[in-house]
Amino acid sequence: MSLPVDIVRLNQIGPGVSRRLEADAPAREAIRRELSLGAVRELAADISMVPYGEGWRLSGRVEADIDQTCGITLEPLPTRIDERFAIDLIEGAPPEADGELDVDVEADVPDYVEGHVDLWAYAIEQLALALDPFPRKPGAEFVQPEEPAEVSPFSVLTRLKPKDDGQG
Numbered sequence: 001m002s003l004p005v006d007i008v009r010l011n012q013i014g015p016g017v018s019r020r021l022e023a024d025a026p027a028r029e030a031i032r033r034e035l036s037l038g039a040v041r042e043l044a045a046d047i048s049m050v051p052y053g054e055g056w057r058l059s060g061r062v063e064a065d066i067d068q069t070c071g072i073t074l075e076p077l078p079t080r081i082d083e084r085f086a087i088d089l090i091e092g093a094p095p096e097a098d099g100e101l102d103v104d105v106e107a108d109v110p111d112y113v114e115g116h117v118d119l120w121a122y123a124i125e126q127l128a129l130a131l132d133p134f135p136r137k138p139g140a141e142f143v144q145p146e147e148p149a150e151v152s153p154f155s156v157l158t159r160l161k162p163k164d165d166g167q168g
Helices: 025-034 119-130 155-160
Strands: 007-009 017-022 039-052 055-069 076-089 116-118
Touching (some): 017 119, 025 039, 025 119, 039 076, 039 119, 055 119, 076 119
Antiparallel strands (some): 007 116, 055 076
16 A cells, blocks of 8 residues: 555646545555554545745645554544644755765755655645654553662572571
8 A cells, every 4th residue: 555646746836726635545544554543534635735935835734533542551542633734845956865965954955856746745744743742541641660679680699509408
């Protein structure tokens, strides 16, 4: 199973494009696996893309009905996601692979290359960003187990020592 794809070619956008993306059962299963979720019962995104500055503005809303796994009890934790987002996209060339990685945090990183954008990739990214990184069921508390008594590396030798039977 592969993740869903919805490609928009930038030369076909004109004044803008809007799409409603809805994940079918195979797409929901692929997304569930990709994001390590317990279940993805529903996933939809409304996305608009319009020219903005020297690039485009991608905005929309992601709605999902999912199960995360409680980090304490490991039980399914039903979660409803409803997030709005807006991303300004800039065009660029893919970075050159010369064996060294130069990171310039001030430089603009291209959001798309080769004249197209995958809308599903942004919808899944926004879903991933909306997930609770430490999901916990209400009332679930972590109880620190008691620390074991310090064990001496020589304690094993005491078991090998013959028992004193009182005669000696």
